[in-house]
Amino acid sequence: MKLISAYTSHANDQQALLVFHHYHSNPNLIAWNSILKSLSSHNKWTQTLHYFNTLLLLDSSISPDEYTFTSVLKACAGLLVTKKGEKTHGMVLRRGHHSNLFIMNSLVDMYFKFRQVRVARLLFDEMCVKDVVSWNTLISGYCSTGDVIGARELFDVMVERSIVSWSAMIAGYTHSGDLDKARDLFDKMPERNVICWNAMIAGYAQNERYSDAIRLFREMQRPVESGRILTPNDVTLVCVLSACAHLGALDLGKWVHGFIKRKKMELNLFLGNALCDMYAKSGCIAEAKEIFHRMIHKDVVSWSIIISGLAMHGKAKEALVCFSDMRSMGINPNDITFLGVLSACTHAGLVEDGIRYFDLMCLEFEIPPKVEHYGCMVDLLSRAGRLEEAEGMIQTMKVAPNVVVWGALLGGCRIHSDIDRGQRVVERILELDPEHPGSYVYLYNAYSSAGRLEDAAACRLKMRSRQVVKTPACSWIEVNTTVYEFFMGDRSHPRIEQILEATRELSGKLRVVGYRPDTSVVSQSIDEEEKENALSMHSEKLAFAFGLISTSEGTLIRIVKNLRVCNDCHDWMKLASTAVNREIILRDRSRFHHFKDGSCSCNDYW
Numbered sequence: 001m002k003l004i005s006a007y008t009s010h011a012n013d014q015q016a017l018l019v020f021h022h023y024h025s026n027p028n029l030i031a032w033n034s035i036l037k038s039l040s041s042h043n044k045w046t047q048t049l050h051y052f053n054t055l056l057l058l059d060s061s062i063s064p065d066e067y068t069f070t071s072v073l074k075a076c077a078g079l080l081v082t083k084k085g086e087k088t089h090g091m092v093l094r095r096g097h098h099s100n101l102f103i104m105n106s107l108v109d110m111y112f113k114f115r116q117v118r119v120a121r122l123l124f125d126e127m128c129v130k131d132v133v134s135w136n137t138l139i140s141g142y143c144s145t146g147d148v149i150g151a152r153e154l155f156d157v158m159v160e161r162s163i164v165s166w167s168a169m170i171a172g173y174t175h176s177g178d179l180d181k182a183r184d185l186f187d188k189m190p191e192r193n194v195i196c197w198n199a200m201i202a203g204y205a206q207n208e209r210y211s212d213a214i215r216l217f218r219e220m221q222r223p224v225e226s227g228r229i230l231t232p233n234d235v236t237l238v239c240v241l242s243a244c245a246h247l248g249a250l251d252l253g254k255w256v257h258g259f260i261k262r263k264k265m266e267l268n269l270f271l272g273n274a275l276c277d278m279y280a281k282s283g284c285i286a287e288a289k290e291i292f293h294r295m296i297h298k299d300v301v302s303w304s305i306i307i308s309g310l311a312m313h314g315k316a317k318e319a320l321v322c323f324s325d326m327r328s329m330g331i332n333p334n335d336i337t338f339l340g341v342l343s344a345c346t347h348a349g350l351v352e353d354g355i356r357y358f359d360l361m362c363l364e365f366e367i368p369p370k371v372e373h374y375g376c377m378v379d380l381l382s383r384a385g386r387l388e389e390a391e392g393m394i395q396t397m398k399v400a401p402n403v404v405v406w407g408a409l410l411g412g413c414r415i416h417s418d419i420d421r422g423q424r425v426v427e428r429i430l431e432l433d434p435e436h437p438g439s440y441v442y443l444y445n446a447y448s449s450a451g452r453l454e455d456a457a458a459c460r461l462k463m464r465s466r467q468v469v470k471t472p473a474c475s476w477i478e479v480n481t482t483v484y485e486f487f488m489g490d491r492s493h494p495r496i497e498q499i500l501e502a503t504r505e506l507s508g509k510l511r512v513v514g515y516r517p518d519t520s521v522v523s524q525s526i527d528e529e530e531k532e533n534a535l536s537m538h539s540e541k542l543a544f545a546f547g548l549i550s551t552s553e554g555t556l557i558r559i560v561k562n563l564r565v566c567n568d569c570h571d572w573m574k575l576a577s578t579a580v581n582r583e584i585i586l587r588d589r590s591r592f593h594h595f596k597d598g599s600c601s602c603n604d605y606w
């Protein structure tokens with residue numbers, strides 16, 4: 001028996017099962033309960049129910065007790081088997097366990113999982129004894145069904161709140177996106193453990209408030225009144241690493257890596273994946289590869305991270321080799337893996353390979369392509385000038401094409417000067433997004449260069465009347481482990497005057513070596529001088545200028561941008577890398593640009 005529980009607590013249910021079968025030709029209730037607990041706590045719910053049924057069939061002299069039922073009810077809840085759950089509930093009543101606290105708590109939890117809120121509440125109200133677990137179950141239950149207000153009402157009337165109650169309420173708010181209320185509670189907590197911090201940090205990360213996640217993590221590192229510092233666990237670090245990955249906050253990411261090493265933490269699957277992803281997305285593909293190779297267990301997520309990472313860095317051949325390694329290890333790719341593979345092909349212009357992998361995905365692995373996969377394929381075909389095929393693919397898509405897919409075809413029409421098709425595509429795009437800024441700019445430029453000045457003028461009028469708005473462009477740069485955020489035209493930074501001065505000065509220098517502002521990317525409704533000013537306020541230029549004045553000479557500058565880098569900024573960065581002798585790594589929406597000595601790693605193909 002001791003052996004079974006030992007294996008149970010060491011997360012090895014296979015061993016526990018082996019011992020169970022070996023030693024017990026005639027198991028007693030304690031043995032049965034040990035094995036049921038082991039299975040249910042490892043989420044082996046089908047097996048839990050199987051063993052429970054065997055127990056009932058084999059030995060009618062054994063009468064299941066509270067330990068048996070809590071495991072079984074948990075399995076019913078996990079599998080969402082309503083009939084079996086209700087049957088077990090009946091058994092509980094017949095055997096007179098209806099006043100047992102543990103069983104009642106499990107029942108309340110089960111009915112919430114079944115989404116039978118009314119039944120759960122009725123059971124709770126009828127309980128003669130309730131403990132803090134009962135209340136917490138109710139609060140988590142209401143939160144899980146999206147009724148945060150109901151949960152809060154209960155929370156407010158609770159006599160005794162545990163840390164779990166607070167954490168459940170905080171998680172409820174963060175899941176519904178109400179971070180202010182979550183933070184308000186978090187700040188009011190009388191005491192906090194690592195789980196509470198994790199709930200709040202994860203809440204920020206899941207709601208894409210990455211800077212806030214990082215700020216809170218820093219606060220966690222500050223000693224509390226007793227002088228004690230809370231040690232983050234792997235859940236905390238995974239959240240922080242994901243925030244770092246999104247913001248390209250490499251210094252902090254490296255600090256986390258150092259922390260893992262110092263504390264001799266095991267590089268488990270989740271932590272390894274998060275670390276690898278952080279390095280890959282922060283422009284350090286060599287470090288990402290190192291982590292990847294050091295991980296003992298790798299799953300399809302790990303392989304997908306490294307394949308997409310290599311693709312983003314323009315290492316298409318390596319990404320494809322990785323893909324075949326993965327398959328020879330017997331790991332099946334999923335839709336995300338294929339997205340990495342296809343984007344590798346797109347970034348490198350490998351048309352035939354792309355088509356082959358697309359077919360492999362659809363036909364052999366029977367993975368239905370999503371709109372993102374089509375986006376890659378249409379992009380690939382369009383750039384290669386196979387516009388007919390690209391348009392054909394859109395017409396036969398199994399999901400509705402979005403603006404990105406049509407936009408990829410439009411890009412091809414621009415490169416290969418196919419005005420007729422371009423016009424058709426623009427119509428489609430404007431049906432989906434009447435404000436789509438790129439379409440008007442495309443049409444205007446296409447008409448102008450074809451000498452169709454009347455059409456061009458009409459297009460310009462339309463643009464003005466529609467007041468085209470875009471997603472605000474935003475760039476991040478990390479200086480001394482703090483992440484700074486710049487929006488396009490943003491003047492909120494305290495050193496904005498110095499930043500603008502640095503941009504002006506640099507643009508002047510660049511003009512001497514041949515920089516010509518590409519004003520075609522700016523909205524057509526403003527005059528030339530304003531256009532140039534608007535260009536110099538692009539978020540990546542602001543971030544770069546800030547990096548320039550706040551880091552020492554020769555320091556590599558890393559910037560992350562949420563949208564695609566524009567032609568003008570791309571040219572500007574290339575020239576700037578020589579003029580001020582700095583290497584620049586800029587990650588945009590889909591790939592890395594490594595600017596060095598006047599050229600970019602993407603070979604102007606992005």
Ligand code: ZN
Pocket residue numbers: 538539540565566567568569570
């Ligand atoms: Zn720009």
Ligand code: ZN
Pocket residue numbers: 570592593594600601602603604605606
């Ligand atoms: Zn580039």
